[in-house]
Amino acid sequence: xxxxxxxxxxxxxxxxxxxxxxxxxxxxxxxxxxxxxxxxxxxxxxxxxxxxxxxxxxxxxxxxxxxxxxxxxxxxxxxxxxxxxxxxxxxxxxxxxxxxxxxxxxxxxxxxxxxxxxxxxxxxxxxxxxxxxxxxxxxxxxxxxxxxxxxxxxxxxxxxxxxxxxxxxxxxxxxxxxxxxxxxxxxxxxxxxxxxxxxxxxxxxxxxxxxxxxxxxxxxxxxxxxxxxxxxxxxxxxxxxxxxxxxxxxxxxxxxxxxxxxxxxxxxxxxxxxxxxxxxxxxxxxxxxxxxxxxxxxxxxxxxxxxxxxxxxxxxxxxxxxxxxxxxxxxxxxxxxxxxxxxxxxxxxxxxxxxxxxxxxxxxxxxxxxxxxxxxxxxxxxxxxxxxxxxxxxxxxxxxxxxxxxxxxxxxxxxxxxxxxxxxxxxxxxxxxxxxxxxxxxxxxxxxxxxxxxxxx
Amino acid sequence: xxxxxxxxxxxxxxxxxxxxxxxxxxxxxxxxxxxxxxxxxxxxxxxxxxxxxxxxxxxxxxxxxxxxxxxxxxxxxxxxxxxxxxxxxxxxxxxxxxxxxxxxxxxxxxxxxxxxxxxxxxxxxxxxxxxxxxxxxxxxxxxxxxxxxxxxxxxxxxxxxxxxxxxxxxxxxxxxxxxxxxxxxxxxxxxxxxxxxxxxxxxxxxxxxxxxxxxxxxxxxxxxxxxxxxxxxxxxxxxxxxxxxxxxxxxxxxxxxxxxxxxxxxxxxxxxxxxxxxxxxxxxxxxxxxxxxxxxxxxxxxxxxxxxxxxxxxxxxxxxxxxxxxxxxxxxxxxxxxxxxxxxxxxxxxxxxxxxxxxxxxxxxxxxxxxxxxxxxxxxxxxxx
Ligand code: SF4
Numbered sequence: 001x002x003x004x005x006x007x008x009x010x011x012x013x014x015x016x017x018x019x020x021x022x023x024x025x026x027x028x029x030x031x032x033x034x035x036x037x038x039x040x041x042x043x044x045x046x047x048x049x050x051x052x053x054x055x056x057x058x059x060x061x062x063x064x065x066x067x068x069x070x071x072x073x074x075x076x077x078x079x080x081x082x083x084x085x086x087x088x089x090x091x092x093x094x095x096x097x098x099x100x101x102x103x104x105x106x107x108x109x110x111x112x113x114x115x116x117x118x119x120x121x122x123x124x125x126x127x128x129x130x131x132x133x134x135x136x137x138x139x140x141x142x143x144x145x146x147x148x149x150x151x152x153x154x155x156x157x158x159x160x161x162x163x164x165x166x167x168x169x170x171x172x173x174x175x176x177x178x179x180x181x182x183x184x185x186x187x188x189x190x191x192x193x194x195x196x197x198x199x200x201x202x203x204x205x206x207x208x209x210x211x212x213x214x215x216x217x218x219x220x221x222x223x224x225x226x227x228x229x230x231x232x233x234x235x236x237x238x239x240x241x242x243x244x245x246x247x248x249x250x251x252x253x254x255x256x257x258x259x260x261x262x263x264x265x266x267x268x269x270x271x272x273x274x275x276x277x278x279x280x281x282x283x284x285x286x287x288x289x290x291x292x293x294x295x296x297x298x299x300x301x302x303x304x305x306x307x308x309x310x311x312x313x314x315x316x317x318x319x320x321x322x323x324x325x326x327x328x329x330x331x332x333x334x335x336x337x338x339x340x341x342x343x344x345x346x347x348x349x350x351x352x353x354x355x356x357x358x359x360x361x362x363x364x365x366x367x368x369x370x371x372x373x374x375x376x377x378x379x380x381x382x383x384x385x386x387x388x389x390x391x392x393x394x395x396x397x398x399x400x401x402x403x404x405x406x407x408x409x410x411x412x413x414x415x416x417x418x419x420x421x422x423x424x425x426x427x428x429x430x431x432x433x434x435x436x437x438x439x440x441x442x443x444x445x446x447x448x449x450x451x452x453x454x455x456x457x
Numbered sequence: 458x459x460x461x462x463x464x465x466x467x468x469x470x471x472x473x474x475x476x477x478x479x480x481x482x483x484x485x486x487x488x489x490x491x492x493x494x495x496x497x498x499x500x501x502x503x504x505x506x507x508x509x510x511x512x513x514x515x516x517x518x519x520x521x522x523x524x525x526x527x528x529x530x531x532x533x534x535x536x537x538x539x540x541x542x543x544x545x546x547x548x549x550x551x552x553x554x555x556x557x558x559x560x561x562x563x564x565x566x567x568x569x570x571x572x573x574x575x576x577x578x579x580x581x582x583x584x585x586x587x588x589x590x591x592x593x594x595x596x597x598x599x600x601x602x603x604x605x606x607x608x609x610x611x612x613x614x615x616x617x618x619x620x621x622x623x624x625x626x627x628x629x630x631x632x633x634x635x636x637x638x639x640x641x642x643x644x645x646x647x648x649x650x651x652x653x654x655x656x657x658x659x660x661x662x663x664x665x666x667x668x669x670x671x672x673x674x675x676x677x678x679x680x681x682x683x684x685x686x687x688x689x690x691x692x693x694x695x696x697x698x699x700x701x702x703x704x705x706x707x708x709x710x711x712x713x714x715x716x717x718x719x720x721x722x723x724x725x726x727x728x729x730x731x732x733x734x735x736x737x738x739x740x741x742x743x744x745x746x747x748x749x750x751x752x753x754x755x756x757x758x759x760x761x762x763x764x765x766x767x768x769x770x771x772x773x774x775x776x777x778x779x780x781x782x783x784x785x786x787x788x789x790x791x792x793x794x795x796x797x798x799x800x801x802x803x804x805x806x807x808x809x810x811x812x813x814x815x816x817x818x819x820x821x822x823x824x825x826x827x828x829x830x831x832x833x834x835x836x837x838x839x840x841x842x
Contacts, residue, residue, distance in 0.1 A: 082744075084737035097840075121729065134837050160837050185834070209830050212517040219514045239828045242820030245797075246552040253520040262514070273833055276840055287786055291813050294790045298736075298797040307842055312778030315769060316728060316790045323733040332731075358730060385731060388724070391674065391696050445768055 003056050005030040011053050012042060019043045032057060035089075060256040061302070063090065064202050064228045064266050066130060066180045067156025073129040075230070075302040076266035081256050084328055091325040093129040093303040094317065095158060097272055099136035100146040107149065113309045115154050119318050122361035126318040128155065132182070132305045133170075135161035140169050147173050158182050158204075158305070164191035175199035182206070183232060189217055193224050201228075204268060208234025211247055218262040230303065231263070235270040237292050244269070245299055252300040266302035269293075275307050286313040293317050297324060333383030334360045338407040342373035346414040349374045349453055351442070352400065353421060354381040354389055363446040370450020375413065379403050386423040397430030404435050419452070519825075521553045526749035528801075529716035530558070531690055531756050533604065534638030535665035541603055541638050543720060543801045544756030549747060552825040560818035561802045562811045563604035563640050564596035565762055568619070568627045569611040575771045577784045578806045589627050590634035597635045600808040606640035606669070607631050612653045613644030621649075621656035628660045640692070640804065642669040651679035658683035667720055670694035673705055681712035690714075692758060694722040697734050699741050703752045716754055720802065725759040727767045728790045735759075736798050743799035756801035764791035765806060785809040793817065 009029040020041040022028040031037040032053075039045075039053055063077040077089035096114045098107060111131070119126045133150055135143040143161060147170045150157055157179040159170045167181060176199075183206035184192035196203040203226060207214035214233060221229055233247040251267055254260040271293040275285055290313045293304050297320055306314075326332075336355045341364075353363045355378050367374060379399060381389035389395040400418075404410060416437045420428060422444030432439050443452050530545035545557040570586040572579075581600075585591035589607055596602040609624045611617040619627075624643075631639060641657045643650035654668050668684050670692040671677035684691045693709055695702035702723055709719055723742055726735045739757060746754040764770055770787035771780055788810040792803045796818055805811050820828070 082737075082740050083733065084741060099840075134840070136838050136840070138838055162835075162837060206834075208833050209826070211519075215517045216514075219512060223512050234830075234833060236828075236830050236833070238816070239820060239823075240830050241817055242551055242823055243826055243828060243830060245820075246550065246825050249550055250520055250552060258520060260515075261512070270836070272840060273836055275842065276831075276833065276836055283782055287782060287789070287809065288813065290786055291789055291793065291817070294793050295797065295817065298794055307840065310778060310782075311776065312782045312786070315777060315783070316786045319729040319769065320732070320790055320794065323729065323731075324736070326733055328733070328737065332734075356731075385726075388696055388726075388731075444766075445772070447768055447772060 003033060005033040007056060008032050008053065011049055011056075013044045013049070015044065017044060059089070060259065060264060061252070062228070062265050064230055066093070066158070066178060066202055068176075068178045071154065071156050071177065073156055078252075078300075078302075079256070081252060083324065087327040087329060088325050090302070091321050092297055092301050094314075094321065095130040095132050095303060095305045096128060096309055097132040097134050097160070097305055097307055098146065098150070099134035100139070100142040101136050102146075107146065110309065111150070111153060117309065117311065117314060119311070119315050120365075121319060121322060122358055123365070124322065126322060128314075130156045130158055130180075130303075132158035132160050135159075135163065135166050135170075138163065138166075140166045144169050144173060150174075151177070156180075162188060164188050164195065167192065167195055171195060171199045171201070175201065178202065180204055180230060184217070184221065186213065186217060189220060193221055193226060196221075196226050196228075197224065202230060203228070204230040204232050206232040206234070208232075209236065209243065209247070211250060214251075215260075215262045218265070222262065229265045230268050231265050232268045232270070235273045235292070235296070237274045237288070241292065241295060245295060248296060248299050248301065267300055268303040268305070269296035269301040270305045271296065272305050272307035286310050289313065290317055294320055297321060331383060332357045333380075334378065336378050336380035336403070338409060338412075339364075339376040339378060340374075341367045341376060342371060344373055344375055344412075346412065348413060349419060349456075350377060350409060350413060350417065351375065351419045351449065351453075352377045352379060352424070353446070354379050354384060354386055354395060356381060356383050356385045356389075359385050363449070366446045366449055370447075372450040372453050374453060375409065377403055377407060377409065377418070386421045390424060390426065395424060396427055397432075397434030400427075400431045401435035404437065419449075419456075421446070519552060522548070524548055524747040526747045526751075526754060528743075528746050528756060529719075529754050531717050531720055533640075533665055533667055533690060535688065536663040537632070537636060538638045538664050539636055540665075546747075546799075549743065549799075551821055551823070555824050556821045558801070559822045560796050560800070560814070561603045562815055562818075563606045563802060563804050564593075564600065564602040564811065565606050565608060565804055565806050566592045566596060566631070567608045567610050568624070569617060571610070574806070575765050575780070575784055577781050578765070581808055588630070590630040593631045594634045597637055600811060602637060602811070604638050604640060604802075605631065605635060606642055606804050608642040608644075609653055609657065610644050612649060613646055614649060616644060621653045624653045625656040625660035628657045632661060632664060638666060639664070640667040640669055647675040651676040651683075654680050655683040658687045658689050661689070662687040665689055667692055670722060671705065671709060673701065677705070677708060678712055681709050681714055684718060685713045690718045690720060692720050692722050693755070695724065697724045697726065697731075697738050699723070699738060699745070699753070702742065703750075706752045706755065710752075716751070719755040720758050721753070721755050722758045722760060725761060725763050725791060725795055725800075727764040727770075728787055728794070729767055729769060730763075732791060732794055736794060739795060739798040739800055757795075757799055758802045759792060759795040759800045759804065761788055761792035761795065761803045761805045761810075764788040789813050 012025040016024045020028045059077045061076045061078040073093045080086045159179045160182045181203040183204040236244045251263045254263040271289045274289045274292045286308045289308050333355045381394040419442040425441045428439045528544040528546040531543045534540040542558045548554040585595050593605040611619040643653045667690045671680040672694040723738045764787045770784045785807045792814050
């Protein structure tokens with residue numbers, strides 16, 4: 001399992017020279033065990049010690065970088081099977097495909113959509129991570145042409161062809177940017193391995209539905225000195241989704257619990273395969289593609305390739321990824337107290353919410369985008385949402401009355417009127433009794449608060 | 458394969474070879490081989506040297522674990538109902554041992570018309586909303602519901618303040634209309650709920666419904682007694698807190714209920730609204746069950762309908778696309794995530810969400826690699842669009 005600071009300390013020079021910026025080797029070791037610093041900062045460490053430490057510090061799942069410089073995405077790096085045990089590292093890379101039979105205008109349009117896809121949620125801008133270029137035509141010139149166009153894209157690339165000669169031709173164009181080679185298979189393993197080594201690129205290993213063979217081939221790639229591998233055990237949908245899940249889970253369990261070197265790599269899934277031969281309408285396809293993605297996101301996918309680009313399909317995927325990769329060790333609460341929005345005066349309204357981070361940021365976003373001028377009282381509910389804290393008893397008459405006192409809001413406004421969340425309606429009477437304030441039950445969703453304030457005041 | 462090739466093959470994987478009792482090391486062997494072969498060997502040695510190390514390889518073995526504990530099986534539906542079974546798992550994943558029972562979906566039905574339901578749901582049920590019986594029938598007949606949840610929202614003192622007697626009438630209406638098992642939900646009023654559930658339980662005596670819910674904020678003893686006296690099961694509801702769940706389960710067991718009479722609801726936070734908390738709680742609860750914690754070995758339930766409260770599911774916003782698609786997806790993602798972390802029964806609203814969830818859940822009872830898998834090896838050229 002996780003290495004301790006002591007295990008690490010034993011291998012450090014123990015001179016406390018402070019070159020790493022830490023006061024002592026022990027402090028540095030502690031930070032390393034928490035993944036909060038970089039081993040390279042210990043300059044006095046000899047190469048042998050460096051190698052040993054790198055090995056024991058290596059995460060259960062290797063981190064693989066696709067792309068370079070400001071155009072890169074890192075996948076893998078996980079240490080645990082369940083996020084509550086630590087956290088998940090490196091959010092799943094979300095990739096959209098383009099292919100080489102698209103008309104020029106279609107290609108341009110698609111690239112534009114991919115690059116512009118974004119969704120803001122709780123103060124974070126969620127975007128996609130890479131583009132997969134598919135050699136659909138099988139034709140080398142067409143592939144080169146499409147790949148050349150994508151060289152200018154803002155995202156790193158996944159080059160998709162099973163033909164090693166076509167792959168080589170594409171690598172001649174973008175091989176210096178560390179694209180992911182997709183894919184080595186049992187039929188082209190040697191050639192693709194050589195390309196991965198020659199161009200120093202990560203390579204995906206595609207072995208659909210056969211983990212035993214995948215292990216052999218992964219072993220073979222490793223034996224040839226290839227370090228950056230991404231595993232594609234095959235995305236089967238419909239009735240096959242159970243097997244897809246089983247394969248993903250087995251790979252990750254072998255990596256984390258058995259430290260099986262052949263499986264200690266990121267896993268990729270291809271929800272786009274749901275569209276293969278499907279006769280359904282485009283909306284159903286979109287809903288199903290997202291559903292397949294949600295299945296794999298939950299169980300260890302480090303990278304997903306989509307075909308659909310509709311924002312309604314991608315928003316839930318982006319949101320689920322954000323939730324899964326939130327660090328459970330960080331408090332999900334903001335400071336309780338009094339917050340001001342816009343120009344406040346003694347006539348300004350007073351609105352109540354809880355200190356659950358998601359709730360707070362949602363309300364904050366709504367008040368700002370609605371250009372509201374208001375005071376916001378943030379109640380300490382130990383990081384619970386309105387409905388949950390209501391049921392759990394943190395949101396009650398007394399706690400609100402205490403908050404009013406602590407924030408001294410009574411001396412800041414010339415009224416005693418408060419607007420509480422719609423979901424808090426059951427305690428409105430209690431709040432009035434305990435605080436002596438007049439309570440109005442506001443909307444259930446804070447997006448309606450700015451309009452509510454304008455209407456009521 | 459001739460002898461020499463075999464020998465060379467061996468050399469690829471080992472640093473030395475043993476032929477009967479005679480042991481040769483690499484260097485000695487090299488000297489004794491004929492020059493042409495020697496060259497081949499040298500090449501092999503060089504490629505070996507080019508690679509960082511000679512890598513040992515073990516056989517592939519599926520990572521199957523032993524679990525000392527087991528999830529209890531709960532039967533819902535008896536008497537005039539077709540029974541449905543929940544839980545019974547002895548392992549975490551299908552490749553270890555397939556689940557004995559597939560996840561179950563129960564459709565939400567209300568005792569009052571519910572004009573506040575989102576449009577994508579109303580459009581499926583608006584013609585039957587005046588009669589809970591008709592509503593339940595439509596859910597079963599048209600959308601293949603395994604079960605129906607009748608929410609007695611109208612009993613809420615601030616809603617319509619229907620009496621427990623009236624609630625019992627609604628239960629009778631639904632029992633008459635369909636032959637699937639029922640979940641009976643109250644209005645969420647801690648004082649009135651136990652009284653309502655008591656009367657409803659009597660009206661459904663012997664039909665083995667799930668009474669929703671018992672929790673620490675109300676007279677859970679009354680709810681538990683209503684279940685014991687009338688042969689029902691109880692939904693044990695805690696708020697994202699494993700210890701609270703354990704405590705409540707223990708209290709319920711003391712009231713005479715058994716593991717096979719309790720379903721847990723550890724609270725489903727919707728996608729984007731804390732779903733990760735629910736993931737952690739469900740995971741920990743199920744792992745505890747399989748490790749042998751008898752206070753947590755009951756099947757789990759998810760109030761997936763919560764997803765419709767998320768603004769992404771219902772709020773009109775041009776740049777997010779039509780709510781007609783966002784709503785069902787939000788419900789699917791919320792339910793599916795719970796299902797992948799061990800939940801056994803789902804309370805849901807939209808027919809499309811229910812259908813997709815059941816398709817995936819249906820695979821949980823099949824064995825690993827027993828499905829015909831399509832050939833996807835050429836997907837790069839075959840995928841349209
Ligand atoms: S740089 Fe290395 S040797 Fe110096 S204090 Fe830091 S850990 Fe110790």
